[in-house]
Amino acid sequence: MDANRKTAYYALMDVETKSSYSNLALNHQIILGKPSSPSFVRGLVYGVLENKILLDHIIEHFITSDIDKLKTSDLVILRMGIYQLGYMNSVPEYAAVNESVVLAKKFCKGREGFINGVLRSYIRNRHAVPMPDRSEDQIKYLSIKYSCLEWIVEMWIDQYGVETTEQILKYSQGNPGLCIRVNTLKTGKEDLMRRLTEKGFEVKESQICDSALLVTKGNRLLEDSLYKSGLFSVQDESSMKTVEMMDPKPGEMVVDVCAAPGGKTLAAAERMSNRGQIIATDIYLRKLTLINKEADRLGVSIVKTWPWDATKVDSELLEKADRVLADVPCSGLGVIRRKPEIKYKKRLNEFDSLPIKQLEILKVASKYVKRGGILQYSTCTINKQENEEVIKEFLKKNKSFSIVEERQFMPHIDRTDGFYVCKMVRSDSLI
Numbered sequence: 001m002d003a004n005r006k007t008a009y010y011a012l013m014d015v016e017t018k019s020s021y022s023n024l025a026l027n028h029q030i031i032l033g034k035p036s037s038p039s040f041v042r043g044l045v046y047g048v049l050e051n052k053i054l055l056d057h058i059i060e061h062f063i064t065s066d067i068d069k070l071k072t073s074d075l076v077i078l079r080m081g082i083y084q085l086g087y088m089n090s091v092p093e094y095a096a097v098n099e100s101v102v103l104a105k106k107f108c109k110g111r112e113g114f115i116n117g118v119l120r121s122y123i124r125n126r127h128a129v130p131m132p133d134r135s136e137d138q139i140k141y142l143s144i145k146y147s148c149l150e151w152i153v154e155m156w157i158d159q160y161g162v163e164t165t166e167q168i169l170k171y172s173q174g175n176p177g178l179c180i181r182v183n184t185l186k187t188g189k190e191d192l193m194r195r196l197t198e199k200g201f202e203v204k205e206s207q208i209c210d211s212a213l214l215v216t217k218g219n220r221l222l223e224d225s226l227y228k229s230g231l232f233s234v235q236d237e238s239s240m241k242t243v244e245m246m247d248p249k250p251g252e253m254v255v256d257v258c259a260a261p262g263g264k265t266l267a268a269a270e271r272m273s274n275r276g277q278i279i280a281t282d283i284y285l286r287k288l289t290l291i292n293k294e295a296d297r298l299g300v301s302i303v304k305t306w307p308w309d310a311t312k313v314d315s316e317l318l319e320k321a322d323r324v325l326a327d328v329p330c331s332g333l334g335v336i337r338r339k340p341e342i343k344y345k346k347r348l349n350e351f352d353s354l355p356i357k358q359l360e361i362l363k364v365a366s367k368y369v370k371r372g373g374i375l376q377y378s379t380c381t382i383n384k385q386e387n388e389e390v391i392k393e394f395l396k397k398n399k400s401f402s403i404v405e406e407r408q409f410m411p412h413i414d415r416t417d418g419f420y421v422c423k424m425v426r427s428d429s430l431i
């Protein structure tokens with residue numbers, strides 16, 4: 001059996017049946033399965049996940065039974081087969097069908113005839129699958145075309161209008177690429193570019209962040225000695241941009257109240273030339289160990305971690321910090337191209353209560369800021385209720401803070417993840 005497709009199947013089953021995060025499931029299965037082409041596996045897994053609603057719409061056209069009655073294993077193999085046939089030009093039709101049948105024989109015995117039949121019908125009639133009439137049901141049309149649950153499409157249409165919503169959906173698809181942060185404590189951007197290029201990686205500078213490099217070609221980056229010796233970290237441009245906007249200076253005291261897994265904390269430490277102090281807290285103790293481990297790899301010694309619920313005031317920190325970062329838990333709707341599974345989350349009470357929790361965390365975080373200090377709020381979402389609305393509520397009752405810079409980054413405008421940053425300053429005088 002082809003190890004590439006088997007690995008993709010296992011990763012997709014992990015996402016469907018164990019609610020695993022796609023990136024973690026994929027990395028885990030690639031390590032276990034040792035496929036000959038990890039990039040093929042990635043393309044197939046992300047392609048299927050990104051287009052799940054569209055693929056199911058197609059499958060429904062070619063089966064007589066109810067799609068909800070299919071076993072997950074049947075459905076995953078059908079999605080993989082249709083995706084290869086319809087959207088992966090490099091895969092010959094016979095390979096897509098034969099390999100799907102081989103998977104079916106192993107993982108859903110007795111269903112190989114059914115799967116073979118559906119895939120062959122698709123080959124014969126792929127152009128006959130109707131889309132919903134856009135003029136009759138715009139939300140349904142966009143939901144199927146861009147594979148995103150209807151409640152999210154509806155919410156964005158309410159907040160941004162139809163045209164922008166379609167742009168957001170369009171640019172939230174496709175491989176975002178790999179971005180790394182140069183560890184300026186150990187190397188410089190030019191030096192790292194040269195060393196990576198010598199090893200066969202293709203690297204270019206980011207247009208968005210000073211310390212970011214985009215790796216456009218090359219495999220097994222994290223197994224390389226340059227990574228192991230701490231010369232760089234993997235981090236999205238959006239995360240790095242947040243720290244660039246916060247602009248922590250050497251010698252300052254910084255508090256990061258939702259710090260794990262530590263991307264922004266460690267970027268801040270590098271920007272501070274490892275001078276000063278950063279208190280990094282998170283509600284989950286086990287996640288804090290990741291920060292400490294990474295700090296060791298990067299040669300960072302100014303970070304102190306401890307578990308803390310950011311909705312509770314830590315009296316040790318009152319008015320102590322030059323800068324406080326509240327990178328709060330959010331719906332993640334700005335990072336759906338990295339984590340497509342977010343597009344399929346049902347709207348639960350948890351979603352609607354997020355702004356309440358975010359405001360609570362922000363209020364507590366504000367108490368740690370010195371007079372004249374900086375308070376920065378950030379999310380990786382494009383839901384206004386978790387962004388502008390939270391800030392509006394906060395500023396209404398906290399008159400000593402005012403906005404220095406506020407930005408909503410959008411996938412279709414900035415070609416980045418969707419994320420929101422609001423940098424505020426606490427007044428010098430008593431208000």
Ligand SMILES: C[S@@+](CC[C@H](N)C(=O)[O-])C[C@H]1O[C@@H](n2cnc3c(N)ncnc32)[C@H](O)[C@@H]1O
Nearest residue numbers: 258259260261262263264282283309310327329
């Ligand atoms: C967006 S993530 C932070 C990412 C991090 N700043 C980084 O750059 O790597 C939000 C974090 O908030 C933490 N969290 C959730 N509820 C919390 C609470 N009540 N108190 C403290 N941390 C919380 C989560 O464990 C999660 O690690």
